[in-house]
Amino acid sequence: MPKRLFRSFFARSVHEVAPDLIGATLLVDGVGGRIVEVEAYHHTDPAAHSYRGPTDRNAVMFGPPGYLYVYRSYGIHWCMNFVCEPKGSASAVLIRALEPSEGLTTMRRRRGLSDIRLLCAGPGRVCEALRITAAHNGMALDEPPFALFARTAPVEVTAGARIGITKAADKPWRYGEKGSRFLSKPFPSKASGAI
DNA sequence: TGCCCGATTAACT
DNA sequence: GTTAATCGGGCAA
Numbered sequence: 747m748p749k750r751l752f753r754s755f756f757a758r759s760v761h762e763v764a765p766d767l768i769g770a771t772l773l774v775d776g777v778g779g780r781i782v783e784v785e786a787y788h789h790t791d792p793a794a795h796s797y798r799g800p801t802d803r804n805a806v807m808f809g810p811p812g813y814l815y816v817y818r819s820y821g822i823h824w825c826m827n828f829v830c831e832p833k834g835s836a837s838a839v840l841i842r843a844l845e846p847s848e849g850l851t852t853m854r855r856r857r858g859l860s861d862i863r864l865l866c867a868g869p870g871r872v873c874e875a876l877r878i879t880a881a882h883n884g885m886a887l888d889e890p891p892f893a894l895f896a897r898t899a900p901v902e903v904t905a906g907a908r909i910g911i912t913k914a915a916d917k918p919w920r921y922g923e924k925g926s927r928f929l930s931k932p933f934p935s936k937a938s939g940a941i
Numbered sequence: 942t943g944c945c946c947g948a949t950t951a952a953c954t
Numbered sequence: 955g956t957t958a959a960t961c962g963g964g965c966a967a
Binding site for chain 3 (some may be wrong): 942943944947949950951952953954
């Protein structure tokens with residue numbers, strides 16, 4: 747049985763946690779898979795929701811690490827983040843893609859498609875497959891319905907520019923499993939390097 | 942109060 | 955490659 751990850755796992759730099767999450771398994775009510783793509787957001791980062799200080803929406807980011815920050819994207823989708831660093835640092839990791847492994851039938855039904863490669867290939871898609879909504883904002887990641895398990899084998903992690911942002915777009919704070927076919931987009935082979 | 946725009950996705954041409 | 959869908963947050967006035 748893989749080792750469970752608890753909230754203390756997140757109490758360090760978001761740039762350490764983010765690559766360490768690649769290969770970990772995330773389950774919500776027993777449904778989910780291996781994390782293969784994430785992005786790091788730090789409170790000093792102009793692209794981060796926390797950059798301009800606390801508000802009603804981003805309040806969870808300013809709380810303790812190990813909790814879930816969920817926000818509405820483009821008025822349509824939900825996106826989920828894991829809060830990192832000591833309380834008040836307002837840093838978080840955006841979960842961008844999973845390699846589906848548990849509850850495939852459930853995820854296919856929720857997503858309305860059968861192609862396993864598209865079930866969790868993008869932050870909005872992950873939340874639809876795991877049925878994450880604003881109701882999960884502020885919940886602890888080491889308590890039901892959530893379960894996190896450390897990776898069981900070494901993973902080759904690559905980094906690259908984050909997707910869909912205009913500020914600080916040059917920062918290589920997108921991390922993913924090298925060569926995974928479950929990424930939301932491939933990492934440019936030239937601009938990325940193994941860590 | 943009004944306006945702009947976004948950590949996206951799917952369906953187009 | 956391009957664009958519509960869709961709406962709340964954040965800031966200017």
